Amino acid sequence: MKRIYSITAIFISLFLCLNLTINCYASEKKIDNWPSGPNVSSDxxxxxxxxxxxxxxxxxxxxxxxxxxxxxxxxxxxxxxxxxxxxxxxxxxxxxxxxxxxxxxxxxxxxxxxxxxxxxxxxxxxxxxxxxxxxxxxxxxxxxxxxxxxxxxxxxxxxxxxxxxxxxxxxxxxxxxxxxxxxxxxxxxxxxxxxxxxxxxxxxxxxxxxxxxxxxxxxxxxxxxxxxxxxxxxxxxxxxxxxxxxxxxxxxxxxxxxxxxxxxxxxxxxxxxxxxxxxxxxxxxxxEKYNIAENETNFTNNPQNTTSNSNSIFGDYETFISLNENDCVVLPKSSKFADAIPSLNYNNKDADVLATLSYHYNKHFVGSTTVKLVEKSKKDNFNFDSDSNLKSNKTKSSSLKINIFKILKLVFFFIIIILILLIIIYICNLPKLRRRRRRKYNKRRRHR
The missing domain is CATH 3.40.710.10 (DD-peptidase/beta-lactamase superfamily)
Structure with a gap:
């Protein structure tokens, strides 16, 4: 009976541990590396x-x-x-x-x-x-x-x-x-x-x-x-x-x-x-705010540069495209502009606006800008796959954005689970160990 109680207690502890871990994770901010906000009483x-x-x-x-x-x-x-x-x-x-x-x-x-x-x-x-x-x-x-x-x-x-x-x-x-x-x-x-x-x-x-x-x-x-x-x-x-x-x-x-x-x-x-x-x-x-046109290194609007810029998300078309010079993104002070990942959405409705460049910090929207044409006549010739262009320029930086804290937390969680399982195994085998000890003890007494 004691053995059953012990095992039951261990499983309850395991359940509580899992529940606590899940609740703790759910209560954290959904945005990685985002500053923790204050506790407010407003609903x-x-x-x-x-x-x-x-x-x-x-x-x-x-x-x-x-x-x-x-x-x-x-x-x-x-x-x-x-x-x-x-x-x-x-x-x-x-x-x-x-x-x-x-x-x-x-x-x-x-x-x-x-x-x-x-x-x-x-x-x-x-x-x-x-x-x-x-x-x-x-x-x-x-x-x-x-x-x-x-x-x-x-x-x-x-x-x-x-x-x-x-x-x-x-x-x-x-x-x-x-x-x-x-x-x-x-x-x-x-x-x-x-x-x-x-x-x-x-x-x-x-x-x-x-x-x-x-x-x-x-x-x-x-x-x-x-x-x-x-x-x-x-x-x-x-x-x-x-x-x-x-x-x-x-x-x-x-x-x-x-x-x-x-x-x-x-x-x-x-x-x-x-x-x-x-x-x-x-x-x-x-x-703090960052001006997009001043910080976007994947886009340059240099009329004197007639060669293709391999770093530009707009390739050969950069010479007739400009970003709105007033638009910004808002980021944590601990980060830098390069941490904001852009996504490009082509626009067919506005004759002056070619596309919208939206920025996300760990999947959280932080700002956007419009991509305007300097030479409107070339709009029909503009052709790009926004996803592939952006991914090719951002893959390296994105791959480096591994959340070490999250990995360590998962490792710690699995270590706790393994320890609990080992404890359960030990408790389950405890009666066998006791019987072995008694046998050894009885043998020693007989040989005396």
Whole structure:
């Protein structure tokens, strides 16, 4: 019976060891040699680099969450794209009284008029829900009409887990998004200079209107722009909170040429600011940008060189091709540009763009650039197999990228398994060994 218990205990230990190893491996970052990120309490979080779209940190980024007032980033983006800033927005009864009574507002009256620019400052700084509703009616004719425009824009930007039902983010079970989708929306918004000016404004004054003889002062609610929680490089963002959504926060920060978007969702208390700061610190300390055109050694655009460059992924065609000089990749500071492996995708849709060169670091997207034609007439003659060209130039460097740590970990794992198996064999044979010892002992006693 003891033997059975011992063997059972060993098998349980083996199972636990296997389970622990698998869980430990699964909990690690999926990207080899990628800096370890901080532990954050937010249920969903992401850090995205604004110019490249490269994701530097992720946690539950595709999980559907209620956005609360960060919804207003989409509302403001659409207003900037579809309206001039001097258009007049008139407040309807539905816009004024159709929102929750105790929600954020700036006390506008039915029939009151503001310019679109004034409305957007009220939306982004004071999170005014009645102003969001008025802007939605102005653009879409109704709340429902504007929601359709929001969802069409979300689809255009590549959002997969988003459905908007209103322009302000007040609770609605059919109004949801994800951290990744919000980062895509924020990426589109921060590329607009008008949006960037609005979110970075700490204080704005609404002048007298047709319904109000007094000025109204708007204060930016984002605390990382204020002295108490000031963050160096913070460009602004949007706060959000409802009981069901918890605290949500979108923040933009820039240091040097690295511009970051941070989205945290479903957080409690002031933890959304602490998480955002920790994520920004992590990204600024561990990553840097490399200009692709300046660093891509497999491509040269030298008109004086009429001979074929054996190192070029474009071969004889390099003299009439150029890379976008502004595009970059984002990589860990511990790596170098050559660690980013390019893949070439031919483009038949754009007459000016021949192909897209996408870069991956250990299979993780880190940036891309467009390949443009200098001599458009030669496009039809351009012929290449992107996979074979790239593989022939990258095989040697790729073959050297063996993850020593992973190999050592597997070796260590197999050593543990072998040791456990040896222990099991020993325990199974222990009764035989004991019997042999007894026989030897009895023989000795008889010979005495």
């Amino acid at each position: 969903s979080a992401i850090i995205m680099e604004a110019s490249t779209g490269a994701i530097l940190y992720e946690k539950n980024i595709d999980k559907q969450q209620y956005p609360a007032s960060i919804t207003k980033i989409m509302t403001t983006l659409l207003a900037i794209e579809k309206c001039s800033m001097d258009e007049t927005v008139t407040f309807s009864k539905e816009a004024v009284f159709g929102i929750e009574r105790n929600s954020s507002h700036i006390a506008r009256d039915v029939g009151e008029q503001l310019t679109m620019e004034q409305c957007l400052y009220a939306i982004m700084l004071e999170s005014a829900n009645e102003v969001s509703a008025a802007v939605a009616e102005h653009i879409g004719g109704s709340n429902e009409g504007f929601a359709k425009i929001m969802n069409a824009k979300a689809k255009e930007l590549g959002c997969k887990n988003t459905h908007f039902n209103n322009p302000h983010g007040l609770p609605d079970e059919n109004h949801y998004t994800s951290a990744y989708d919000m980062a895509l929306i924020a990426k589109a918004a921060i590329s607009n200079n008008t949006f960037k000016t609005i979110i970075g404004t700490k204080r704005y004054t609404l002048p007298q209107t047709n319904k109000n003889d007094e000025c109204y002062y708007l204060n930016n609610h984002h605390k990382m722009l204020q002295e108490a929680l000031h963050y160096d490089g913070c460009e602004g963002g949007k706060t959000g909170y409802t009981t069901v959504a918890g605290a949500t926060l979108v923040t933009f920060a820039k240091r040097g040429d690295l511009e970051l978007i941070c989205v945290v969702m479903k957080t409690s208390g002031t933890q959304h600011y602490e998480d955002t700061k920790a994520l920004f610190d992590y990204a600024f300390e561990n990553f």
